[in-house]
Amino acid sequence: MEISFKIHLAKIIExxxxxxxxxxxxxxxxxxxxxxxxxxxxxxPESVAAIQLKLMKENLEYxxxxxxxxxxxxxxxxxxxxxxxxxxxISDFKKQIEKSIEKLTNEAIIxxxxxxxxxxxxPQNNLGLNYPxxxxxxxxxxxxxxxxxxxxxxxxxxxxxxxxxxxxxxxELIIPTVIETIKQAGSKPCPPIIVGVGIGGDAVKSMFLAKxxxxxxxxxxxxxxxxxxxxxxLLHEINKLxxxxxxxxxxxTCLDVHVERSMRHPATYPLGIVIDCYSHRIxxxxxxxxxxxxxxxxxxxxxxxxxxxxxxxxxxxxxx
Amino acid sequence: xxxxNIKLPLKDYDIHDFHVGDIIYLSGTIGTGRDHVHKRILxxxxxxxxxxxxxSFFDKGAIYHMGPIVKKNEKNEYxxxxxxxxxxxxxxxxxxxxxxxxxxxFVIGKGGMSNINxxxxxxxxxxxxxxxxxxxxxFIKKIVNIEWLDLGTPEAVWFxxxxxxxxxxxxxxxxxxxxxxxx
Numbered sequence: 001m002e003i004s005f006k007i008h009l010a011k012i013i014e015x016x017x018x019x020x021x022x023x024x025x026x027x028x029x030x031x032x033x034x035x036x037x038x039x040x041x042x043x044x045p046e047s048v049a050a051i052q053l054k055l056m057k058e059n060l061e062y063x064x065x066x067x068x069x070x071x072x073x074x075x076x077x078x079x080x081x082x083x084x085x086x087x088x089x090i091s092d093f094k095k096q097i098e099k100s101i102e103k104l105t106n107e108a109i110i111x112x113x114x115x116x117x118x119x120x121x122x123p124q125n126n127l128g129l130n131y132p133x134x135x136x137x138x139x140x141x142x143x144x145x146x147x148x149x150x151x152x153x154x155x156x157x158x159x160x161x162x163x164x165x166x167x168x169x170x171x172e173l174i175i176p177t178v179i180e181t182i183k184q185a186g187s188k189p190c191p192p193i194i195v196g197v198g199i200g201g202d203a204v205k206s207m208f209l210a211k212x213x214x215x216x217x218x219x220x221x222x223x224x225x226x227x228x229x230x231x232x233x234l235l236h237e238i239n240k241l242x243x244x245x246x247x248x249x250x251x252x253t254c255l256d257v258h259v260e261r262s263m264r265h266p267a268t269y270p271l272g273i274v275i276d277c278y279s280h281r282i283x284x285x286x287x288x289x290x291x292x293x294x295x296x297x298x299x300x301x302x303x304x305x306x307x308x309x310x311x312x313x314x315x316x317x318x319x320x
Numbered sequence: 321x322x323x324x325n326i327k328l329p330l331k332d333y334d335i336h337d338f339h340v341g342d343i344i345y346l347s348g349t350i351g352t353g354r355d356h357v358h359k360r361i362l363x364x365x366x367x368x369x370x371x372x373x374x375x376s377f378f379d380k381g382a383i384y385h386m387g388p389i390v391k392k393n394e395k396n397e398y399x400x401x402x403x404x405x406x407x408x409x410x411x412x413x414x415x416x417x418x419x420x421x422x423x424x425x426f427v428i429g430k431g432g433m434s435n436i437n438x439x440x441x442x443x444x445x446x447x448x449x450x451x452x453x454x455x456x457x458x459f460i461k462k463i464v465n466i467e468w469l470d471l472g473t474p475e476a477v478w479f480x481x482x483x484x485x486x487x488x489x490x491x492x493x494x495x496x497x498x499x500x501x502x503x
Contacts, residue, residue, distance in 0.1 A: 026454075048341060048489050048499060052449040055487070059404075063454035072389050072402040072453035072474075108391030108401045111474055120356070122472030155407040155431075155450065187431035187500055188407050190450035246449050247431055247500050248491070279451040 006089055009291050013089070014096035016285045016293045017147065021104050024149045024283040025074045027064035029297050029307070031218045032255070032280045036060070039192055039245065039252040049245040049252070056245075056278065067109075071279045074110040075151035077101065077126075079134045080215060082302075084142030088289050092134050093147070101126045113154075135208070143289040146304045148215055151281035156189035162207055163271040170269025174199060175234065181273050182238050182254070187247020190277035192255045194218065195238065197230075198272035201262030206272030212302075213258035214276050220258070220300035227259045234259070255280070325484065329380035330425045335442050338490050340497040344446055345486035346426070349464050350382040351375070352478045354406055356471050358414035365421050374465040377479050378422035382446075385411060385429035387474030389453070400460050400480060402453035405430040408445070412436065419443045428488060432500030438492055445492035447499075459485040 036057055043050050063070035079097060083090065104110045105126045112124040114131050139146075161181050165173045178197060185193075198209030221228040234257040244250030255278065264270065286294045286304045296306040321341045324333065328348030338344070351374075353361070364371050388403035408429030411418075415433060418424070419441045427433070427443055430450035438444055448456075459482045467477040491499040 048447075048491070051343070051487055051489060052447070055452050055455065056449045059449075059452040059455040063402075066454065068454040068457065069389055069402040070454050071451040072387060072404050072456075073406065074389070108389050111387070111389040111402075112472060113474065115472065122474070124472060153451075158407070188409055190430070242502055246447070248447075249499075249502065277451060 009088060010096060012291045012293065013093060013145065013287055014099055016287055017093070017096055018100040018103060019293075019295070020147060020149050020283055020285045021077065021100055022067070022109055023295065024151050024281045025069045025104075025109055026067050027070065028060055028280055029217070029282060032278070033060060035218050035255045036192070036278065043245065043250055043252060047248075047250070049248040049250050052248065053245045053252075060279070069109055069111070070281070071153060072111060073153040073155065074113065075153040075281070076113060076157070077110070077132045078150040078152050078211065079132060080148040080150070080212065081134060081136045082139050082142075082146040082148075083136055084139050084144045086141070086143040086289065087145045089145075092136055094134060097132060097134065098127055101132065135212075144304070145287045146284060147287075148282065148284040148298055150211075150214060150276075153190070153277055153279070156193065156275045156277045159185035159189045159275045160207070160210075161273045162203055164203065165269040165271050167264075167267050167269045170271065174230070174271060175237065177271055178234055178273060179237050179241070182243070182275070183241055185275060186243055189275045190279065191243050191246060192252050192278045194255050194276040194280055195234065195257045196274040196276070197234070197257065197259040198270075199259065199261040200264035201270060202265065202268065203270055205262050206270035207274065208272075209260035209262055210272035210274040213260045214274060214280075215282060215298050215302060216258050216300055217297060218256045218280070222259055223300070224261075227261060231257045231259050328382060331380065335425055335444060336494050338444050338493055339495060340490050340493050340499050342490040343486065344488045344490060345484040346382060346488065347483050347485070348381070349377045349479055349481050350384050350428070350485070351377050352386045352388070352476075353383045353418070354385050354387050354475055355410055356475050357468065357477055358411050358418050360468065361418050361421060362414055365417070372467045374467060374479055375422060377464075378424050380423060380425050382426035382428055383418070383422070383424050385427070388478060390473050390478075398463050398466065400457060400463065400478065403456040403460070404451050404453035405448050407431050407450070408433045416441050432491055432498065434500070436492070439494040439496065442494065444490055444494060446488040447491040448488055459483060
C-alpha cells in the first residue's frame with residue numbers, strides 16, 4: 001500500500017514538473033508583463049527602443065497564447081526545491097526532472113542546451129553530467145514539496161560576476177562594483193534586466209544567494225531595511241546608466257534589484273552578481289502530501305503563492 | 321529614417337544607402353551562424369577547404385546570429401519553432417573576416433557589435449530584439465537547407481526563407497554610425 005502510494009505520488013511529481021517547465025518556458029509571470037507595460041508607457045513612442053519593446057511584448061503574449069517557447073534559448077533549467085520534512089518522499093527528484101526534460105525536449109518546448117565542455121558535443125537530449133542544477137532546502141515542519149524553476153538564458157548568465165572584495169572596504173565597494181558590472185554588461189543580457197546580488201558568505205554562497213534572490217517577485221523588497229535601501233539605491237543608479245531597452249538607450253534598463261546576504265569570513269568580502277533578462281521565466285509548483293498540485297510563484301519571503309486561476313495556471317487535481 | 325522592403329540577395333540598393341535608424345523588412349533566404357559556425361568558416365578558409373555550396377546564400381545575403389528550437393513534422397522535415405537572435409558580441413572576433421569570406425551584406429543579431437569596420441567590409445548591422453523567438457516563427461516560410469548539424473541543432477547552419485522579416489533596425493551602418501555607442 002505504502003509503496004504504491006509513493007509510486008503514484010512520484011508520477012504526480014513528474015507530471016507537475018512537466019507542466020512547470022512547459023509554463024515557465026512559454027510565459028512570464030503577470031508582474032513581469034506589468035513592468036514591461038510600465039516601460040512602454042515611459043519611453044518615447046517612435047524611438048528605436050519603442051519599436052523593439054513593442055515586438056518584445058507582442059512576443060510574450062504570442063508565446064503564451066500559442067504555447068510556443070517565448071525565447072529560443074530556454075536556458076539552463078535551475079531547480080530550487082523546498083522539501084518539507086514531512087513530505088512522504090525524500091529525494092532530489094532528479095529522475096522525475098530528467099524524464100520531464102526529455103519529453104519536453106522531444107516536443108520542442110525546450111532547446112537541447114547541454115554541451116560537453118571538453119568534447120563540445122551536444123547530446124541533443126538536454127541531459128548529461130551534473131545537469132540540471134538542483135538546489136534543495138529542507139523545510140522544517142512542512143508537509144509540502146515546492147519546486148521553483150528558473151529558465152536561465154546564456155546571454156544573461158554570461159554577464160554573471162564574482163568579486164572577492166577587500167575585507168576592510170568591501171561594504172563601500174558594493175554599489176560602484178555592481179554599477180560597473182551592469183555598465184560593462186550593457187546590451188548583452190537583454191535589458192530591461194533583473195539583478196540579483198549576494199553579499200558575504202563564501203564564493204559559492206554569494207553566487208548562490210545572488211541567483212536565489214531572482215526568485216523573489218519583481219518589486220519585492222528585502223525584509224531587512226538596510227538591504228531594502230540598497231536595492232532601491234542600486235535600482236535607481238542602474239537606471240541612470242542610459243543602457244535602456246536592448247541597449248538602445250533610455251532609462252528602462254532594470255526592472256528590479258534583489259539583494260541577499262550571508263555571514264562572511266573576517267578575511268573575505270565576496271560579492272556575487274547574477275543577471276536575468278526581461279524574459280524572466282520563473283514559476284513554482286506546490287505538491288501536497290496528498291498529491292494536490294498548485295502552480296504559482298514565490299513571494300518576498302520565498303514562500304509559495306498560488307497564482308490566480310484566470311492567469312491560466314489553475315490546479316491539477318489528482319486523486320490518490 | 322526610411323523603411324525598406326528588401327529582397328535577398330541585395331541588388332536593388334547599395335549598402336551605403338542605409339543609415340542608422342532605418343527600418344528594413346527582409347524577404348528571401350537567410351542563413352544562421354553563431355559561435356562555432358564563425359570559427360569553423362575561418363578554419364575552412366585558412367586551410368583552403370571548400371565551404372558547402374549552400375553558403376552562396378550568404379553572398380549579398382544575411383547571416384543571422386541565432387540558434388533555433390526545431391522539431392520534425394509528420395513528413396520528417398525540420399520546422400523552426402522559436403528563433404530569436406543571440407548575443408552578437410560573441411561573434412566580434414570573427415565577424416569581419418566571416419563577412420569578407422562569404423560576401424555578407426547584412427548581419428542580424430541583438431545587442432550590437434563593437435570594433436567592426438562596417439564600411440571596410442561593405443555590410444551593415446540589423447537589430448532584432450533579444451528573446452523574440454516565438455514571433456519569429458511567423459516570418460519563416462520554409463527551411464531550405466541545413467549544414468553542419470554535427471554542431472548540434474542550436475549551433476548548426478539553418479537556411480530558411482523569410483517573408484518580410486522585421487521590423488529590423490539598422491543600428492550600425494557604413495557611415496561609422498552605431499546606435500549602441502553612447503555619445
